[in-house]
Amino acid sequence: MNVLKFGGTSIENSRRIRNILKIIRPALEDGPVIIVVSAIRKVTDLLLDAALSACNGDEGYRDNLDRIERLHMGLVDELLEGPAAEETAVGIRDGLAELKDVLHGVCLLRELSDKSSALVMSFGERFSARIISSFLCQEGIAAAYADAREFIVTDTSHCDARVDMTASSRKIRSYFGKTGDVPVVTGYIGAAPDGTVTTLGRGGSDYTATIIGSVLGAREIQIWTDVSGFFSADPKRVRDAYALPFISYAEAMELSHAGAKVLHPYSVHPAMKAGIPMSIKNSLDPQAPGTRIEQVLPTDAEPSKPVTGLSSISNIVLVNIAGSGMVGVPGIASRLFSCLARHMINIIFISQASSEQSISFAINAAQAGRAKKILEEEFAAELKARQIESLTVRRHIAMIAVVGKSMSGHPGVSAHLFETLGKNGINVIAVAQGANEMNISFVIDSHDEDKALNCIHESFLLSQSTVHVFIAGTGTIARSLIGQIREHRENLRRQKNLDLVVSGMANTRMIALDNNGIDLADWEGALKPREGERTIGDYISRIKSRNLHNAIFVDCTASGDVAEAYPELLASNISVVTANKLGMAGSLELYETIDDALHSSNARFLYETNVGAGLPIINTLNDLQSSGDNILRIEGVLSGTLSFIFNELRKGGSFSEIVRKAKEAGYTEPDPREDLSGADFARKFLILGRELGFRLEYEDIDCESLVPESLSGDMGADEFLDRLREVDSTYEQMIRDAAKEGKTIAYAGEIQDGNARIGVKTLPLDNPVAGLNGTENMVVFTTDRYLDTPLVVKGPGAGGEVTAGGVFADILRIASYLV
Ligand SMILES: NC(=O)C1=CN([C@@H]2O[C@H](COP(=O)(O)OP(=O)(O)OC[C@H]3O[C@@H](n4cnc5c(N)ncnc54)[C@H](O)[C@@H]3O)[C@@H](O)[C@H]2O)C=CC1
C-alpha cells in the first residue's frame, strides 16, 4: 500500500484536481492507495483571516465565507454531475452553515479560543476531502471520505496538537482495516480525547500522511506538491538551488525543523521510525524525479558533499539572559526552559558559551513579549539581586541551518563556513552545533539572510560561485573591461566555476542595476538616465541596499569623489578594485583612512593599474618588500602619454599633434593636462613612495610641468589642445639641441630615500629610456638583491585594453579570495 498526500496547490482548481487522476490511477495499478489531502490553496488563510476578523468584531469575515463558498461550490459545479454533485453540495453547505454559526459566536463574544480556532480551520480539509472523494467515485475509483478526527488522537493543544501515537495507531488499524475503498483522508486535523477538533500545525497534512503510512506499514509515502523535490535551499532566495535526488531522514528532519517549508517538521519522524521511504514529487510535473527520503542512500548516488542543504527561519528574536551570578549555579537553565515549556513557547535555537555567563535562545517574534514577561517573573529574585544582570530581546534575527550528514568527522567544515561568512562581512551573533555534527545553526541579522544563504550555497559547491561587480565610469577603461568580461565570462564559468556578474554600472548621468547581471551584449541599452541624486553616494547606497554576496566595486573614473568613497565601501565589506589614482595618491589623510578601513574590513582593495597600467609594478614592489629585500632606488618612465609623446617627437612629429593622438588613443587622462603637467606621473611616484613607507604628500614630489605658462589659464580641454600648437617649435628645438650632442630628451623620474623628482632629462641615445616605443613604461628597481643588475619591468603603460586587463586581473584576484 502507498500513501499519496496532495498539497493545496496540487488541487487548487478543477484542472489540477483532474490532473491528479493521472497520478492516482497508475498508483492503483501498483496496489492499494490511501489519499491524504490538504485544504484547497488559500482556504486555510481565508479561514484564519475570517476567524481573526470575527474575533475583532469585523463583519468582513462574511466576505471570506462567501469566497470560501464560491470556491468550493465552483469546484463542485466544474467537477461533479447529477446526484454526486447534489450530495457533495449539501455536505459542503451543511459545513458552511456550521462554520457560519461558529464565526457568528466568535464575533458576538469577540473571543477566539484555540478550540474554536482549530474548529474553524478544520473546514478546509473537510471540504476538499469531500469534493475529491466524490470526484474519484465519479471517475470510477471507489473512494470514501475519511475524517481524520476518527483516528488521529491528539492532546488538547488545539492549534498545534501533539499526536498520541499509541491511541492513534490502534484507531488507524481498526479504521483502515474495515474499508476496501480508496480512503480520501482529511489531512491536518485530529481530535482531542474529549472529541474536540485539533490541528497539527501549518502543513500538518504531511504529518497525517506519515502517521497513517507508518502505522499501516506503507511501501512508500509520497508527498505531492508544486515543487520538484526537496531543494538544496529555498529557490526563492537562492537562484541556483536545485532539487536533491536523495536525502536521509535525519537531514530532511534537520532541514524541515530549520525552516524548509516543503515538509512539515514532525512528518519525517514516523516514517523514519518505521523505515518507510518517502518521496517529494511535483504534481505539476509528475515525471520529474523528485526527492527520495530514506535511511541509506543508494550506492550510485552522487559522492556526498559535506553539506547537503541549507534552510533558514526569518524574523525570529534572540533572547539573551546574562549575569555573572549565573556561573556555576545549577538549575538556571532547567528553570529557564521549564518555564518556557509551561507557557508553550517553542525554542528554535539555544546557545550557551562555556563561561555560563549567558544563555541565548531564539523564539518566534510573536512570542517575544510574553517570553520576556514570564522570565522576568520567574527570575525576579535573581534580577533584583543582580545575579542576572540583563534579559534582552534582540529583534530582526534569522537562523540559518547548514545540514549534511557527511559533515560528521569532516574537519574544516565550520572553519570554511565561518570564513565564508566573514569574507562577506556577515556578523554571526550566536552558534549552535549538536554532537551529531550534522547541523550547524547560527543566528545573524535578518538583513544578511539572503546574502548568507547564497554565499554558503556557493562556497560548499552546491552551485557555481558568483561574484557581483559594480562598475563606476563607462569611459575608455570601463568599456574595454566590459568587453573583456563579456568575452571571458563563459571560460571562467567552465574553467573556474566562477560566474562574474556585472550587477551595476553608473556614470554621472546614467545607471543600470540588476542583481542577476546586466546583459553585456547591450549594456549601453541597459543604462537609464539617473533620477534624483546623481552622486556617487547615491550609487553606493543602492549597491549597499542590495546587500549581495561577493561584491566588488570597480572604479573606472578619474573622480576624487569616487575615491573618497572607498572607506565607506570597505566598511560595508565591499571589495574595491580601482584604476583611479585619486585614492592612493590623494591626501595622506585619505590614504591612511583607506588603509584603516581596509584593516578593519574583510574586504580587499587592489589598485595595480594605478602605476604602469597593466604592468606588474605594485605587486613586484610588494613582493620584493615582503620577501625582505631592501629597495634602494626606483627610477624610470611612468607616464604612457609622456613616453608616447617623446618617443614620437624623436621620430619627428609635432608636439600638439602627438598629444591629440595620445588622447584619441585613450592614453591620456580624461583631461590631458593631468599628463602634461606631470601630475599623473607624480601621483604614480607618490603611490610608490607611500608603498615604500614614506608619508609623502603630493607636494613632496618635485615635478616639472610641460604645460606652458601661456596655456596655464582657465580653458576647456579642447581649447587647450588647439592652442598647444604654440609650443610645437619649442619641443622641436629641444630635440634638435639634444641631437647635436648625440643625446635625446625624455620625461623620467627617480625616487630615493623618500625624495622624488620627475621632469625632462637629456639622455645619451644608448640609455634604455631613449629606446622606449609607443606608450612603453619602464621601472628600474635597484635593491640589495638587484644591485649590479637592477630589476626592470617594462611594457605598455597606458591604453584601454592593457589597463582593463590589469583591472580584470585584480577583480579575479579578489574573486579567488572570496570564493
Ligand atoms: N587610460 C589609461 O590608459 C589609464 C587610465 N587609468 C585611470 O582609469 C580611470 C578611467 O580612465 P578613462 O576610462 O580613460 O577615463 P574616461 O574619461 O574615458 O572615463 C571616465 C568615466 O568616469 C565617469 N565618471 C566621472 N566621475 C564620475 C562619478 N562621480 N561617478 C560615476 N562616474 C563618473 C565618466 O562619466 C566617464 O564615464 C582614470 O582614473 C585613469 O587615471 C589608469 C591606468 C591607465
Ligand SMILES: N[C@@H](CC=O)C(=O)O
Ligand atoms: N594617462 C596615463 C594612463 C595611465 O595611468 C598615462 O599616460 O600614463
